[in-house]
Amino acid sequence: METGEFFTAEEKRLLFVLYRKLLQLSGETLHKGDCRKLKTHLVNSIQNNRIQRDIFGLNPIIKDMQTAVIVAEEIGMRRASILGLMLHDSVRCGTCTAEEVERNYGEDVAGIIRGLIRVNELYAKSPTIESENFRNLLLSFAEDMRVILIMIADRVNIMRQIKECENDEARRQVANEAAYLYAPLAHKLGLYKLKSELEDLSLKYTEKEVYYHIKEKLNETKASRDKYIAAFIAPVQKKLEEAGLHFHIKGRTKSIHSIYQKMKKQKCPFEGVYDLFAIRVILDSQVEKEKLECWQAYSIVTDMYQPNPKRLRDWLSVPKSNGYESLHITVMGPEGKWVEVQIRTERMDEIAERGLAAHWRYKGVKGESGLDEWLTSVREALENSDSSGLETMDQFKLDLYEDEVFVFTPKGDLFKLGKGSTVLDFAFHIHSKLGCKCIGAKVNGKNAQLKQILNSGDQVEIMTSNTQTPKQDWLNIVTTSKARTKIRQALKEMAARQHAFAKETLERKFKNRKIEYDEGTMMRLIKRLGFKVVTDFYQSIADETLDVNGIIDKYLELQKRENDTHDDIVYRSAEGYNLQAAALPEETTAKEDVLVIDQNLKGLDFKLARCCNPIYGDEVFGFVTVSGGIKIHRCDCPNASDLRERFGYRIVKARWAGKSQGTQYPITLRVVGHDDIGIVTNITSIISKETGITLRSIGIDSHDGLFSGTLTIMVGDTGRLEALIKKLRTVKGVKQVSRN
Template sequence: MDTNRFFSKEEKQMLIPLYRKLLQLSGDTLLPGDCRKLKAHLVACAATEALQRDVFGLNPVIKNMQTAVIVAEEIGMRRASILALMLHEVVRSGQCTAEDIHREYGEDVAGIIRGLIRVNELYSKSPTIESENFRNLLLSFAEDMRVILIMIADRVNIMRQIKDAENDEARRRAANEAAYLYAPLAHKLGLYKLKSELEDLSLKYTEHDVYYHIKDKLNATKAARDRYIAAFIAPVQKKLEEAGLKFHIKGRTKSIHSIYQKMKKQKCPFEGVYDLFAIRVILDSPLEKEKLECWQAYSIVTDMYQPNPKRLRDWLSVPKSNGYESLHITVMGPEGKWVEVQIRTERMDEIAERGLAAHWRYKGIKGESGLDEWLTSVREALESSDSDLEAMDRFKLDLYEDEVFVFTPKGDLFKLGKGATVLDFAFHIHTKLGCKCIGAKVNGRNVQLKQVLQSGDQVEIMTSNTQTPKQDWLNIVTTSKARTKIRQALKEMASRQTAFARETLERKFKNRKIEYDEAVMMRLIKRMGYKVVTEFYQAIADGALDVNDIIDRYLELQKRENDIREEVQYRSAEEYNLQPQTPEDGSVKEDVLVIDQNLKGIDFKLAKCCNPIYGDDVFGFVSVTGGIKIHRCDCPNAAELHARFGYRIVKARWAGKGEGTQYPITLRVVGHDDIGIVTNITSIISKETGITLRSIGINSNDGLFSGTLTVMVGDTGRLEALIKKLRTVKGVKQVERN
């Protein structure tokens, strides 16, 4: 390796200390030959210049060694994670394959490398984490949770190294991702120390002036804060010593990011944030006496200072899902100031600060044999987010969600997000249980599906074999898991029902020896008011539509279209004539097409888009075949025809009395779904002379109905009179001509 070219002078000075630190942290887990093989791979790769510096100019070997120290020292992972970190760039550059790594170091190392390479590929495709990439990113996490832990450590390292980076845009992007993705993930995994560091550094790079304003204020008030902490601690320390407890007390100042969030939330300056620090009482207790001595210390503190009962947080009796245990209480200290006191043991404190590493240490686990149980819980936490992950905000909210703890009748404990309902709990236990759920007994009392659960509730789910998931259940549940399962069940039900309804309809056509024309059926579905075909078949499945009635309407529509084609659209030229009119002043005006039963000479069709009838204001449009289509002047297509094809427009008007001819007109009726309203409508139509009801379709929903009526009418006068009468029917709100 040409170290003079690959490493700068400063980097060469960093190499040996980093190497020794890594050996110290992971030496007991490394296998014979690991170091020799690793060095050989890195030397070979560097010699080919395959290892490239990143956008900040960071040396990949140095950066990976620094990240490996964080992974080992602050998270607690050892051989597999460290080797994967050091070797994934070698595999990504093509110097060796994942199979080579598997053969030389084992599947554990190779598996982590595959996950890291997938993540790097996603980043290379897009400089920002978009929703699609984020979904794939989480899928890669789910394969091996160590990938996400290494990514958090890597981002912490990058944030530490880029304070003097010249590429300000790249630094801002890295800082935003640190606050938006990595800090919430670290919080979820119990890595509070790394989480706070990510948030503070992100604020430093994105809100430089705010960060240093708060930092300067903290420095300026440090002496006064230290004096107050000493005054608060002194009497507490004396009482704890008298009780014979082994402990130490320290004051912990809030992170700069937390203070800034308080300032924004409370809309106040720095001076308005009263709880700038917390007092932490850390007991040196044996495992079997931990809870007893924590509550003893709690009693001593609250005897001396007035507690705020609303601010008690007991994560001692029921720890958080990430392992966090502590008692938090806010008390009224000297000078009338509220002070947060955290009471925990040495074991609990290390778990809170270091997360996974402390879990292993206190469970007496050596190496990485204890990964499975903890990583399984992490995987479940991540998988509880919505499977389609439309937006990162949603996932971020899920990460910060508080939890409630509920019990089954047998005493089993389950964790759910705050605000979870009975239905959420049912789906949390099992999908089949959720689909059959009709309610529950909470603490012995019958409650509905939408009942919100509280911590400590004992819940017994009640089911029925006739119950099926409903669409409005999506408004009841709050957890992503339940929402996903309900959507999946609804989709499967709808698919089965519509397929069955379609088969039933087509079988009925076959039984009645009627030819099934897909085009005619599509037009019928549209005329009946269904915008989506699946809604039509769903209505058949639900029993809202009768198959025999549909077939009758189909035959009627088919016949009417054939009749119109024969009787109206393709009439001979005997019924039309072009009559030039000479104005009285002798000037020449445009020809007018006069439509009359006795005129001859021109082929025409009545346009289907607006269905003109005698009495409508109309115009003629010369079609490409030479015939003329007659449109209403208020036709939806009129404006476009005049604008684009003005040279093909001819004036037209009705002549004669229009007697003896009837035209199909569709009316849309909307109103309240009252008993007898359809009867009243059909009764009015039947009493009208010269008007015939051809078909009627009614769709009822939530107390309203909308219907389409097809009537045969001779002219606009009769049509307008009918519309006026229909509007007088009780419950009818709207009548419109289509």
Template sequence: MNDFFTKGEKKVLFSLYRRLIQSAGDSIFLKDCQKLKKHLIKAAECNKLQRNNFGMNPVIRDLQTAVIVSEEIGMKGSCLIGIMLHEIVKGGILKIDSVQSEFGDDVASIIKGLVKTNELYAKSPAIESENFRNLLLSFAEDMRVILIMIADRVNIMRQIKDTDNDDDRLKVAYEAAYLYAPLAHKLGLYKLKSELEDLSLKYTQRDTYYLIKEKLNQTKASRDKYIASFIDPINKMVKEAGLQFDIKGRTKSIHSIWQKMQKQKTSFEGIYDLFAIRIILDSDPDPAKEKQECWQVYSIITDMYQPNPKRLRDWLSIPKSNGYESLHITVMGPEGRWVEVQIRTRRMDEIAERGLAAHWRYKGVKGETGLDEWLTSVREALENAESDSMKVMDQFKMDLYEDEVFVFTPKGDLFKLAKGATVLDFAFHIHSKLGCKCIGAKVNGKNAQIKQKLNSGDQVEITISNTQTPKQDWLNIVTTSKARTKIRQALKEMAARQHDFAKETLERKFKNRKLEYDEATMMRLIKRLGFKNVTEFYQSIADGGLDVNGLLDKYVEQQKRDNDPHDEITYRSAEGYNLQAIQEETTSKEDVLVIDQNLKGLDFKLAKCCNPIYGDDVFGFVTVAGGIKIHRIDCPNAGQMHERFGYRIVKARWAGKSQGTQYPITLRVVGHDDIGIVTNITSIISKENGITLRSIGIESNDGLFAGTLTVMLSDTGRLEALIKKLRTIKGVKQVSRN
């Protein structure tokens, strides 16, 4: 036990344990606490629990995660016991049957889900793309497992700020942004979602993160002053209306500001809606009363400030599927600035902060229909073994982030679909058979094609024809994963029927010609004719693209070729030789790609998207053709590559010294248009040894200039020296590398 915890960890251990017990309250019985403690001590003493890649103590890590689950998500009891015991079960120290008899089915169910997802991670703290399907299927078995996994990822992201393990931190950070943040968003955990996104940006784009953070600190005083002037009259009027409330200004997250800068292609100074005002009412929990008071506050604010009708978001009338309820409006505040105002009650605010766990508590039920529907659609998409993992992953992420549209049937039944859903999506959403026979619809009484997109409030009556069958191009019309899965299944069944017909036709022709059918000969012929597989071959016969009589002539020819032993030996030995050569070449590579001027026999190119040069921190990306492209760590496409193709990324580093090779670098220069600015820039470059100016383009507008320079140089040392010198030129405000 003494060896298992460091001195610092022992202090943290007791502090966290007290905090968890206090937070859990009476949701965990004293006898369960004692049994839990006994198992943890036994596990620590037998030294079978493993630290992860960051050296985190598993017991401390689980305690930290349990505190987040209890305090920030609001789940207690079984969840907390499950978190604390799952490592012991995973390590084989405690059997799941013993857990079931000691702590009950609920705890055992949670542990099964956690152990299953942990096995997918194995020793690596980040998942590979091919495990994605299995991971989500594990999540979907018990929705509480999703919440625990999100809390665990938040915990890891908080703890790894000082780690030396940069590679794994980068993987974990990318995964937090593309998998866990959207999961948290869908489940209504907006606070944790923002924290995951901010920390991910901090670890993957450190300079960007701290630049925005510093700018926010610099503008805090003026922002606070503006918020106070905006809030003051609202405060007064809402008090006069006799309502009890809190009102506060909330600065938007660093990640959301960065996203706006990217989307609007502007600097920090160009972003005006850096904050939102939140009004939280202390209303009675009666739904009618809550809505009435929220709309009353809406009326007060819009009488005072001009609203933007296009930016009204009403989640009071129809809440989001994750239980989120709020009224969002954007109004024109003092100085002509748009300000977002969120109006909600105390109950709604807790659901907004803590997500579905709070929603369940208020509803008094264990499940939540909207989430169950969503998880069912996830499961349907993932269980289709024929689907491409990456396509499923992309679609899943789209489903997570998409807003919803609400569509009515002619009878007035309300259905919830992802934004962008078409008539065909709606048909498949109601029933697969209806989707397969759909030829159009009447939308609000008017005829509509199957590809027409639906809007909230549309009333849709599907039109069918018994002669209609699913088409391949339908996959381009639908946007929901459920419809896409059902279409693929229907096409597959149709293809299977066509293949059976083609096979029968072929067998009949063989009998007519009195030919003996040999499977091996036919397989060789199919390969020689250029078909990728037997399915494609039979499809060609069914479509009429392949003449069966001509095929039989080629089959006879193939038989003759196979019976000539000389041809067989020559053909096979060449094929074997090539295969061996390829194997030797691929297996001799090391995991770490060393980029060196003298490196021979390795096909690599420098990526044009980020133009890496000697000295940059880089990584290699294995292309489809088998070559390797070298990218900078901060390449604008790095996130997408890690996210979608993590298994194709290899380590890379520069070796030796820069030996005269020159690389093209593009610099962006911005500043005041002083006299002779271009002369000063070109003069500095011409005086630098080993740097050549290839092109320069500068545009001036209203006393400001912006331009790009392309220079040839050998390494990052020379580049940094040049950038420093350019920044000293009078009038130059900013020099950055593109």
């Protein structure tokens, strides 16, 4: 096949234009023989009919050359990137190998080609990214930074070329992908010009009517806008010249996409968006005088026009992690209109337009630390993530747009954190030991709590205490994954130490009382006590909610019951239980708890209804009786629904206040179990050992091998009552425990 048949007449003309432009852009970086060898490889690929047009009918050679121009002109990359881009199709289709490329052009070019081929394999089935392949795609990004930059340039070129394409569905997919993935990537890398173009073209292809509506409105207002910009610039220009500064000023209209976003955010029509343009003052300064002259220009502008202090953005003192440096202010211009002014130098402007590639050139280095950190964090997140590809994609999109805050230590060290980070996040960011001991901080000299959110520029001194330990609710305070992981790890280690100490305490008590410790019996006891996992049992000992001596008594009781044979047991009915054996205490009286009735009224006379016997902690309501007094009922009282239905106008709100200490209330419990006097003895034994609970009376009735017992006890609050009921249910032979 002749190469002439591969190109249309228009493509031939374009081929030579692009070739000359690429030579002009990269001529000084090309090695001798690069062009001749490249031409040979491309001709071979065309003659073997190996490289084909894509879904949009674009010629691959022309498309790659157009992308190479963007890579060289807009981003600033040269030989390795251009050659890698031009040759990757030939390697992919098998005309030549990566090893041949490495021999002829070097490892740099071959490395870029490997990255591009890997990405192209993901695109083999569809022009959009398949969500399940997204993780692999991002990992391939991280291998060579230039692969990302080439892909962004390629997507910009495709978006430019497909405006006449008839395949609307494919174009819409590519446009959505550009807005969702490539524009945020370009933004993160500081390629603002390419980012704006991707967003505008995406809007044009996905929401055509909106795009052209805004475009027409911009054209209609262009004359008045240009006139206003000229009027704003003239006096500023004069003052800057008088100050001896070298500069140029230009007015920049905001992108159609950003105007549309403002219309949506502010819920207003085009006419309601006031900041349609920004004025850019670009200084020609020596590197050592950049900051001085930028602030000098700032002073001149703010002397002439009233600034809005809330809208000052200082990326001179602390540049963004993507290398962006500039000073943004919003001032009140003529006719009372707010105008954004951006002050920067030629060097800063080139970095803003070309991104990190320009930054590398000025710095004289191959990488940029902030970006390397970001890429490393993306790689770690992907490698450690168990979430689906789509969730990863969403998280990645969020991370790209996340702002940073910069925080200083008292010594002046600068740390970068995610927006919304708290004092506790900062403590863990410095060191996990510092985080675990943190009790607060001094932020800008003032005391601050753990949960205080930090702002850029805050000076933070972490306060610690040796008695401090991590708490479960710290997980609700922190926002960074690093802090959350460290807290969980510390809590796990603390729990493990507490469990080991609790077990050791229990076993030591057994040894002191000269009782043989049997693991199997203890496991059965733990199960009987209502614990599903052993760690919860030891945690209860550590929290002192379980008494070690009480556990040993229950252990001995269980062991005795299991060792005794049934022949030795003389059956005695539960009805034979001697009430006198209970040694019933007299009823104690104490000061009533405060009940808040209706509209926070206190001190009203009230009585507790006998039908439901409410106690401290129950959800209650008040009922105004005929005599004018108030009776307090439980919300789940059997009579509650009838009272509400018939006498709703006499119902008043009521709730407990104060403390339950010192007051006891009578409660009736119903216990059902096997008819055995020993069970009743166990029940009364448990009640007698409970602090704050006394047994007043007990009535037993037995029938068909079962007993039904009615116990009246005095108890202070619902917490103690629930704990008692839980314990009674663990007694062997007890079937049911309920509150009457």
